[in-house]
Amino acid sequence: MRSPKDFFRPLAVGAPAPLREVPANPSRMIHFFPPSNAKMVAKVPDIAPTVDVLLGNLEDGVPATDKEAARAGLIEVGKKWSTPDTQFWTRINSLDSPWALDDLQAAVLEIGDVLDVVMVPKVEGPEDIHYVDRLLAQLEAKAGLDRPILVHAILETAAGVARVEEICAASPRMQGLSLGPADLAANRRMKTTRVGGGHPGYLVRADPEGGDLEAPRATYQQDLWHYTIARMVDACVSNGIFPYYGPFGDIKDVQACEDQFRNAFLLGCVGAWSLHPVQIGIAKKVFSPDPKDVAHAQRVIEAMGDGTGAIMLDGKMEDDASVKQCRVMLETAKALAERDPELADLYGFSKED
Ligand SMILES: CC(=O)SCCNC(=O)CCNC(=O)[C@H](O)C(C)(C)COP(=O)(O)OP(=O)(O)OC[C@H]1O[C@@H](n2cnc3c(N)ncnc32)[C@H](O)[C@@H]1OP(=O)(O)O
Numbered sequence: 001m002r003s004p005k006d007f008f009r010p011l012a013v014g015a016p017a018p019l020r021e022v023p024a025n026p027s028r029m030i031h032f033f034p035p036s037n038a039k040m041v042a043k044v045p046d047i048a049p050t051v052d053v054l055l056g057n058l059e060d061g062v063p064a065t066d067k068e069a070a071r072a073g074l075i076e077v078g079k080k081w082s083t084p085d086t087q088f089w090t091r092i093n094s095l096d097s098p099w100a101l102d103d104l105q106a107a108v109l110e111i112g113d114v115l116d117v118v119m120v121p122k123v124e125g126p127e128d129i130h131y132v133d134r135l136l137a138q139l140e141a142k143a144g145l146d147r148p149i150l151v152h153a154i155l156e157t158a159a160g161v162a163r164v165e166e167i168c169a170a171s172p173r174m175q176g177l178s179l180g181p182a183d184l185a186a187n188r189r190m191k192t193t194r195v196g197g198g199h200p201g202y203l204v205r206a207d208p209e210g211g212d213l214e215a216p217r218a219t220y221q222q223d224l225w226h227y228t229i230a231r232m233v234d235a236c237v238s239n240g241i242f243p244y245y246g247p248f249g250d251i252k253d254v255q256a257c258e259d260q261f262r263n264a265f266l267l268g269c270v271g272a273w274s275l276h277p278v279q280i281g282i283a284k285k286v287f288s289p290d291p292k293d294v295a296h297a298q299r300v301i302e303a304m305g306d307g308t309g310a311i312m313l314d315g316k317m318e319d320d321a322s323v324k325q326c327r328v329m330l331e332t333a334k335a336l337a338e339r340d341p342e343l344a345d346l347y348g349f350s351k352e353d
Pocket residue numbers: 032033034039040043047057060061182183195247274275276277
């Protein structure tokens with residue numbers, strides 16, 4: 001662990017200085033595409049302006065035989081990148097794979113000038129981040145980059161969850177964490193075969209009416225991921241970085257996808273992965289605050305004056321704490337409206353807001 005004094009020093013001679021603050025760029029959806037698939041690569045110019053983050057995926061989902069083609073496709077996309085308002089990320093292969101080192105070298109040396117974030121899968125502890133951190137610094141120096149590439153870790157091992165706070169604090173490069181429910185379920189030996197989402201067997205049952213064990217009783221499905229998301233949010237926020245829900249594999253079940261994304265949004269996540277074009281709109285809708293909530297937040301902030309004390313508004317108590325909640329809602333809406341003029345209209349923001 002570096003001393004606090006050295007934390008913001010570059011890790012290689014000639015590497016750019018680490019950022020003091022991770023930018024809060026809108027990232028409602030991290031849209032995955034497989035760069036080994038020429039058809040999908042050809043769609044990048046159309047899809048890139050419609051998403052907050054476009055990610056060229058080199059890891060799971062790309063067959064072992066296509067790993068080099070995927071790397072070449074990523075570089076092709078990076079060399080032609082012409083959508084500076086959209087972030088460009090890649091997910092490299094895991095650090096124990098035969099591909100990770102070549103992925104990192106190619107990504108930084110060939111297209112490091114347009115690459116915003118490297119997503120690192122299956123992170124088990126801060127040592128994995130330290131390894132990537134130093135390597136990135138060496139490669140940035142070699143490539144002559146003038147801004148640091150950030151790191152996003154996927155939380156998808158039990159060891160990673162147990163050390164989530166250390167992972168978040170491991171480097172000033174840390175941008176955020178995504179939940180990886182598929183690998184996490186496998187690693188934990190959970191008995192679900194789904195990629196994210198709930199499970200009908202994970203439920204609570206209402207008590208029997210009058211003790212009648214034969215009478216029908218309501219059941220309520222629970223969220224398998226609540227504990228992990230809540231831990232991830234606390235670890236991220238306390239380190240000034242951003243939490244994301246990961247993949248929802250049941251592409252056809254758009255309703256359950258929306259519910260899962262909304263649970264994550266309500267708990268503090270800023271975005272989720274979209275694996276298919278149909279999930280882009282879902283993430284956009286869910287991770288943009290509802291105009292009704294934004295209007296309410298504005299009313300409370302106005303009514304609260306300097307933001308201290310307690311008042312009654314529509315029969316409810318508002319005070320210093322609730323005004324802070326309202327500011328979170330309004331600041332999120334303003335940041336998104338700057339990127340998205342349709343949202344600015346929906347929220348009724350003028351240019352001066
Ligand atoms: C657990 C994890 O690690 S999750 C992350 C790893 N997995 C991934 O990244 C998967 C990414 N998604 C995909 O590869 C694809 O969406 C698949 C394989 C799941 C489904 O693909 P398809 O069978 O082609 O789906 P479908 O027929 O519904 O696609 C409709 C159109 O959207 C396109 N499309 C599908 N997914 C994407 C995508 N991620 N990005 C851009 N376009 C896409 C298809 O090419 C197709 O285009 P067309 O109408 O011009 O032919």
